[in-house]
Amino acid sequence: MNLFDLARQTVEQARRLGAEEASVSVSRSAELSLMRRAGKLEQATQATSRGLSVSLLVDDRFSAHSTSDLRPEALREFLERAVAATRVLEPEVERRQPPAELCGRGVSEATLDCVDAGYADLPVEARREAALALEAAVDALPDRGRILSATMHVGDSSDQSVRVMSNGFEGARASTGFGAGVEITLEEPGGRRPEAMSWYSAHHRGDLPASGFIAKEAWDRAAERLGSHAIASGRYPMLLQRQVAGRILGVLGGPLSGSELHQQRSFLAGRLGTQIANAAFSLTDVPDIPRGLGSRPWDGDALVARTMPVIEAGVLRNYYINTYYGRKLGMAPTTGGRSNWVVKPGARTPEQILRDIPRCIVVTGFLGGNSNGLTGDFSFGVQGLLVEHGEVVEHLSEMNVSGSIEEVLGHLVEPASDVYTWSSLRTPSLFFDAMQFSGS
Amino acid sequence: MNHFLSFGIDAELCRRVLAVALSRGADDADLYFEHSGSTSVALSDGKVNRASTHVDLGVGVRVVVGDQVGYAYTEDLSEAAMIAAARVAAEIAEGTRRTAPVALAPRAVADRYSAQQPWEQVDLQTRVALVREWERRAFAADARVIRVETSLGDSFKHILIARPDGRLVYDYQPMTRGWVVCTAEAAGKKESSNANLAQRAGLEFYTPERTDRMCRKAVDDTVALFEAVKAPAGEMTVVLGAGSSGILLHEAIGHGLEADFNRKGISIFADRVGQRIAPAGVTVVDDGTLPHARGSINTDDEGNEPQRTVLVDDGILRGFLHDEISARHYGVPVTGSGRRESFRHVVLPRMRSTYMDPGPYSPDEIVQSVKRGIYCADFANGQVQIGAGDFAFYVRRGFLIEDGRLTRPIKDVNLIGNGPDVLATVEMVGNDLKIDEGGWTCGKDGQSVPVSQGMPTVKVSKLSVGGVSA
Numbered sequence: 001m002n003l004f005d006l007a008r009q010t011v012e013q014a015r016r017l018g019a020e021e022a023s024v025s026v027s028r029s030a031e032l033s034l035m036r037r038a039g040k041l042e043q044a045t046q047a048t049s050r051g052l053s054v055s056l057l058v059d060d061r062f063s064a065h066s067t068s069d070l071r072p073e074a075l076r077e078f079l080e081r082a083v084a085a086t087r088v089l090e091p092e093v094e095r096r097q098p099p100a101e102l103c104g105r106g107v108s109e110a111t112l113d114c115v116d117a118g119y120a121d122l123p124v125e126a127r128r129e130a131a132l133a134l135e136a137a138v139d140a141l142p143d144r145g146r147i148l149s150a151t152m153h154v155g156d157s158s159d160q161s162v163r164v165m166s167n168g169f170e171g172a173r174a175s176t177g178f179g180a181g182v183e184i185t186l187e188e189p190g191g192r193r194p195e196a197m198s199w200y201s202a203h204h205r206g207d208l209p210a211s212g213f214i215a216k217e218a219w220d221r222a223a224e225r226l227g228s229h230a231i232a233s234g235r236y237p238m239l240l241q242r243q244v245a246g247r248i249l250g251v252l253g254g255p256l257s258g259s260e261l262h263q264q265r266s267f268l269a270g271r272l273g274t275q276i277a278n279a280a281f282s283l284t285d286v287p288d289i290p291r292g293l294g295s296r297p298w299d300g301d302a303l304v305a306r307t308m309p310v311i312e313a314g315v316l317r318n319y320y321i322n323t324y325y326g327r328k329l330g331m332a333p334t335t336g337g338r339s340n341w342v343v344k345p346g347a348r349t350p351e352q353i354l355r356d357i358p359r360c361i362v363v364t365g366f367l368g369g370n371s372n373g374l375t376g377d378f379s380f381g382v383q384g385l386l387v388e389h390g391e392v393v394e395h396l397s398e399m400n401v402s403g404s405i406e407e408v409l410g411h412l413v414e415p416a417s418d419v420y421t422w423s424s425l426r427t428p429s430l431f432f433d434a435m436q437f438s439g440s
Numbered sequence: 441m442n443h444f445l446s447f448g449i450d451a452e453l454c455r456r457v458l459a460v461a462l463s464r465g466a467d468d469a470d471l472y473f474e475h476s477g478s479t480s481v482a483l484s485d486g487k488v489n490r491a492s493t494h495v496d497l498g499v500g501v502r503v504v505v506g507d508q509v510g511y512a513y514t515e516d517l518s519e520a521a522m523i524a525a526a527r528v529a530a531e532i533a534e535g536t537r538r539t540a541p542v543a544l545a546p547r548a549v550a551d552r553y554s555a556q557q558p559w560e561q562v563d564l565q566t567r568v569a570l571v572r573e574w575e576r577r578a579f580a581a582d583a584r585v586i587r588v589e590t591s592l593g594d595s596f597k598h599i600l601i602a603r604p605d606g607r608l609v610y611d612y613q614p615m616t617r618g619w620v621v622c623t624a625e626a627a628g629k630k631e632s633s634n635a636n637l638a639q640r641a642g643l644e645f646y647t648p649e650r651t652d653r654m655c656r657k658a659v660d661d662t663v664a665l666f667e668a669v670k671a672p673a674g675e676m677t678v679v680l681g682a683g684s685s686g687i688l689l690h691e692a693i694g695h696g697l698e699a700d701f702n703r704k705g706i707s708i709f710a711d712r713v714g715q716r717i718a719p720a721g722v723t724v725v726d727d728g729t730l731p732h733a734r735g736s737i738n739t740d741d742e743g744n745e746p747q748r749t750v751l752v753d754d755g756i757l758r759g760f761l762h763d764e765i766s767a768r769h770y771g772v773p774v775t776g777s778g779r780r781e782s783f784r785h786v787v788l789p790r791m792r793s794t795y796m797d798p799g800p801y802s803p804d805e806i807v808q809s810v811k812r813g814i815y816c817a818d819f820a821n822g823q824v825q826i827g828a829g830d831f832a833f834y835v836r837r838g839f840l841i842e843d844g845r846l847t848r849p850i851k852d853v854n855l856i857g858n859g860p861d862v863l864a865t866v867e868m869v870g871n872d873l874k875i876d877e878g879g880w881t882c883g884k885d886g887q888s889v890p891v892s893q894g895m896p897t898v899k900v901s902k903l904s905v906g907g908v909s910a
Contacts, residue, residue, distance in 0.1 A: 067495040193827030368823040368832025369854040379854035381832035400906025438673030
C-alpha cells in the first residue's frame, strides 16, 4: 500500500462527497517488545499496524474521524458516514485550514535524523540479546541477592506517516524508536516493597545507555526508597531532579494553550510580556533538535515548525495558539502544541548547589496529584531525599508538595547544569529556595 | 458470532488459526476479535461545532506457555494475515508437542447491559439536541456561569473470543458518557469544574432526572469553589463521601490485589491472604456483574464468566483478582478479571466495579464524630505504588470538618497514604453505599479500561493532606 496514494484518494473522495476541505493522515507502524523476568522471556509482542485519520469541513462544519479498517468498501462507507455526520453540526469558519503559505517543512528529515538506518536489518535475536544483557547487568549488581524481583524491558518501533491536505500541503515523516529499561523491587522489614524503574528511549539504537548503567540506576532509585517516611510539614528548599521536572513544569501546558485561554480557564490570560517566573528561568520550544524526542518538521496544523521562546528570563513571551484558536482569539497562530521544551541550564551541578544548602528536599519522584489551570494551584504527592549540606540524611515518602505555579516559578532561583536529553523535556535539575511540603 | 460472519470469520477459520498458534507446543492460546466504533458530538461557544467518529477492527493472537506469553495482532482479517500473526505469537514456545484445538461451539453469556435504544439507531440530531439541552440547563442553573462546554460520546464493541478448548464467546459491549464543563465568574474571580456520567447503556440512560443531576453538579461544584479555601497540611482524620470515594479502594487496595503483581511477589499484599488487613466490618468487593455499570462485563476478555469477587471479608484478605495465568499459578479458580484495552493488548488481571459494603452508621453520625478533619466530596484522579503500598488521590472539592460540622469548602488537594496503614484505620463505615455513575478509566501497563467504583461514607485516619500549614 502506497501511503500517499491512499491519502490523496481519500482527500479526493471526501471532496466528491461534498467536503470543501479535507486533511488526511495515513500511518503504518511496526512494534516489537520483549519482557524478561526470573531468567525467562515472559512476554513477547510483535505487530504491524496501520490507520487513517481525516478531518473534514463540510459547509464550514468541522469533524474529525479515524479508522483502522482500510478495506476499500469499508473506507467508503466510513467517509460517507463522516460527511453526513458533519452536516448536522453548526458552521464555524474558524475551522478552515491555514493558508498554504504558512504550511510546510521547517527542517529537513536529514537534519532531524529520526531514523536509525540499522532498524530494517535488526534481527529478533539482537533484541533478545539486548534483554539478556540487561538481565546479566542486574545479576552483576553487588547487592543482587536483595532484589525481590527484576523485570527487563526492550522494545523498538518504526513509524511512517504521510499527510495530505486540500490546501495543497503534502508531507511524509518517518522515525524509529528504541527503548530499554529495568524495573527493580526490593524488600524491607515490615513488608514494604519499594520499586523503581530506569527507562530510556531514543530514535537511534546506539544512543541508548549501556545495560550496566540502566541496571545500576534502577537499583539506586529503588534503594533510595528503602526505609522512607514523612517528615514534618513546612517550607523547605527543593531540588527537583531533572528526570521528573515535567510533573511541575507540565502544569504550564494547559494554561499556555489557546483552548484554555479562549475558554477563560487560564491563569496566564493577559500576561504576555509580564514577569511570571524568576529571571533565572528561560524555556524555549525547539522543534529542530537532531534526534530530539519531540522534534518535528511541522505541527498539528502542518504549520512550519519554528523555534519559539515561551518564557525568557522569567517573562512570558508566547502562548500555544493553533490556527483555530488564533482566529477565535484574534491572535496570530504560533503553534498548537509543544515540540521539545528546552530549559536554559545554569553553571553549577546539583551536587555543588546542594553542598551550600543546610537542609533541602530533593524530589526524585511524584505520586498522584493534579493542578487547577484557572488558578495555577497544584498539589502533588512526592518521594525524595532529605539532604543536609549535600549528605542524604533521610528517605522521604507519603508527602505532598503544594502551591501555585506562579509562586513556585518565582522561587526557581537556580537551574543546575545537568541537562537531561532523554526526553522531549530537556531540563536540568531545578533549585527552588522555598516550597510548601506537607507530611506528618 | 453472527456479527463476525460479515468479516468472513467462522468457527473453522478460528480453529485453523488456533492450530498454528499451538503448533510449537504451547499450553494454551486465544484469538480476540474486536470490531468497535465510537461517535461523539461536542458543544462549545454556544455551538455544536465538533463531531468525531472512530472505527477499529482487528484480532489479537495470544500464545501461553506457563507464565510466558507470545502476542501478535493484525488489523487485516484475511486468513493469511491471521496465520502470520499466529506464527509470530507462537515463537514464545520452543517445543514440538502439538495439541489440536477441538471443534468450537458458541457459548451464551449473561445479559447485563442490553440497550433499549442502542446508539446505532439514534440519529445525530438527537445527540445534538441532548448536548444543547445540557448547555441550556447549565446556564439556567446559575447566573454566574459564563462558559459551558458539553459533549456526548457513545461507543460499541463487538468481541469474539476463540479458545482451543472449544469455547467461542461473543459479547456486545455498549458504552456512553456525557460531559459538562462549566466556568463561572463572580467579583472578578473565575472558577471551573465539570461533571460526567457514564454507563453501558443506550439513549434511555439520559433521563431528565439524571441529566439534571449532571448539569447541576457541574454548576454547583463550580460556584462552590468561590468560597473555597486552601486545605490544611499534614496527617488528619478524613471522611470520604459516598460514591466516588471508591477511588480510595481502587488505589489503596484494588491494584495491590491484582494477582499478576502478587505472582511476581511485587505487591505489598503478596503474602497476606488469610490475614486481617482491616477492622471487622470492612468488606471490599470487586464485581463484574452490576447491571449497566461502566466496569461490568458479560464475559472477560479470555472468555471467562465475571464473578462478584470478595477481596476483603469482614477485615480478612480473602484473595486476588485473577486472569487464567495467575489462577493457574496459584491453583485457584479464575475470577473473570482478565481484561484488555483492545486487540492490540495482552490480557491482565484488572478491576471491574470496586466498592465497600455498607456498615451501620449514618453519614451524619460519622461527620459528627470528627473534631477536626476534612470531608472529601469530589475526586479527580489517583495513583499507587504496588510494592511500597503508597497511594494518592486528588480531591477537587471538599470541606473542613470542625467540631462535627462541615464548615469552609476546600479545593485542589492531594491526599497520600499507605494502603495497609489506611485500611487498618477505617474507623466507621456508613449505611449509604453508592456506586458512582462517573466515567472512571483505569490505567495499567499502558492499557486503559473502563471501571466503576463505589463507597458508603467512611471515616479513616493516617492520610496526609497536601495543603498549606496553618
